[in-house]
Amino acid sequence: MSATRDEEAAYLREYRAGDWPRPSVAVDLVVFTVLDTDLKVLVIRRDVHPFKGAWALPGGFVRVGAGEGERGEDVYAAAQRELAEETGLDPATVYLEQLYTFGAPDRDPRMRVISVAHYALVRPTLAPLVVAGTDAAAVRWRSVAAEAGEPLAFDHDEILRVALERVRGKVDYAPIAFELVPETFTVAELRSVYEAIKGTTYDAGNFRRRFKRMQTDGVIAQAPGKRTTGTKPARVYRFVREGLLARPDALADT
Amino acid sequence: MSATRDEEAAYLREYRAGDWPRPSVAVDLVVFTVLDTDLKVLVIRRDVHPFKGAWALPGGFVRVGAGEGERGEDVYAAAQRELAEETGLDPATVYLEQLYTFGAPDRDPRMRVISVAHYALVRPTLAPLVVAGTDAAAVRWRSVAAEAGEPLAFDHDEILRVALERVRGKVDYAPIAFELVPETFTVAELRSVYEAIKGTTYDAGNFRRRFKRMQTDGVIAQAPGKRTTGTKPARVYRFVREGLLARPDALADT
């Protein structure tokens, strides 16, 4: 056993990475927010070739060390870094999760690029802080509605489609809607987020009942004060992350 | 617009991939089956360094073209190829789906390797066909039970954990259990698969009711003949893949 370990140490000392061709690995980001009861995705206008002038998802390459001891950054760290660089958002304030890896050989006309897509959820209170990064001519919150605009660059329409599918599915069993409301929120505000994500309407009364269940489960707690969006001021609540600990398996991924 | 396209064509003609360091990209496979009412995962004994002699998940590198025109294979195709090479299974007869991408900088002691993990579901009727591939000393169906054996090589215990989580969650809303029974099956056989996956027991009567609902929904159809596993022979059924078309959004990923 120890002999095997010594042998392995020797093997690793002598090991030189073969010269098999390697792909570039990128991260692409599907950044969502909800503005005016509408689900939006962040797109940037490409300032460089290829697809110069087209809208695209933000993204960039994973930094890989040159070999000798230096290994580079984690894939998730790369997603966080690109989020900060390309949008100006602080990763600590944003929900970020790996989505799917897209590896078609010709998805980038320049060379072989395998992209590990992630999606992010940004509170509407933070959405206005977004600024264009260095290699983008502009940033825009685009509606995810089907009719919304020209095709995106690369396979980004496909990535967006998968991200939408994921978020629409996950919102039913994981507490991700809370990542798309301000720190404190009213029942109607949370309902509006669900409606924007699912693309349907929910009965106000029934949604309220669901809301109350989350409150008795300790997932939601009342916050001080009231907020008046329309006519009558409404109570405000906040998300209790620790409340989830009471519910088994609710931490599946968050 | 056309000017831009010409410009882009020229750009691509001139484009030479930069010499940024690139990672190796691999696929790892979590291959499940159910044998003797127990969920098993396929592990191979490593015949080479590193982790020589340890059990590991099957896997291998994605083939990337050398550049000039040749781009190499799709990531999913690489997973199919590795499945065939390392286990002898025909990818056409096996359910295979991308799981998650593992990209910690030091997950492989040799060099930077980013692995796109997939999971596969193999019918018990095909499980005995598995044979060891070229760079494995042995193959084994190992129980996924927590107490089952020594740690796996690399971060494969973590990959297995994520795969289990995915399958346990997905079996409740997608028809993946049918990939783990023979072409025709009894109610008890399907129940046994659910029990193996979830690690619990289901009331036979209640499960039967659920089964019947799938039948009226057109997802399951009765097949000719009966099968006798214990005492009394039971009716056999088959999965009707097209039956899902009647149910909206049931095709989410399958």
Added chain:
DNA sequence: AGAATAGTGTCTATCAGACACTATGCA
């Protein structure tokens, strides 16, 4: 006063868990 939203309560259908029960084929 009227409009609009906040908030409450009821009826019904669906589904899961617990469990009692009958039916059938094999040893």
Added chain:
DNA sequence: TGCATAGTGTCTGATAGACACTATTCT
């Protein structure tokens, strides 16, 4: 004949959808 498994039926509690209704505040 007994036993194990196949297969049926009932009761109860939780939840979602539809919808009627009251309460409060702003204009």
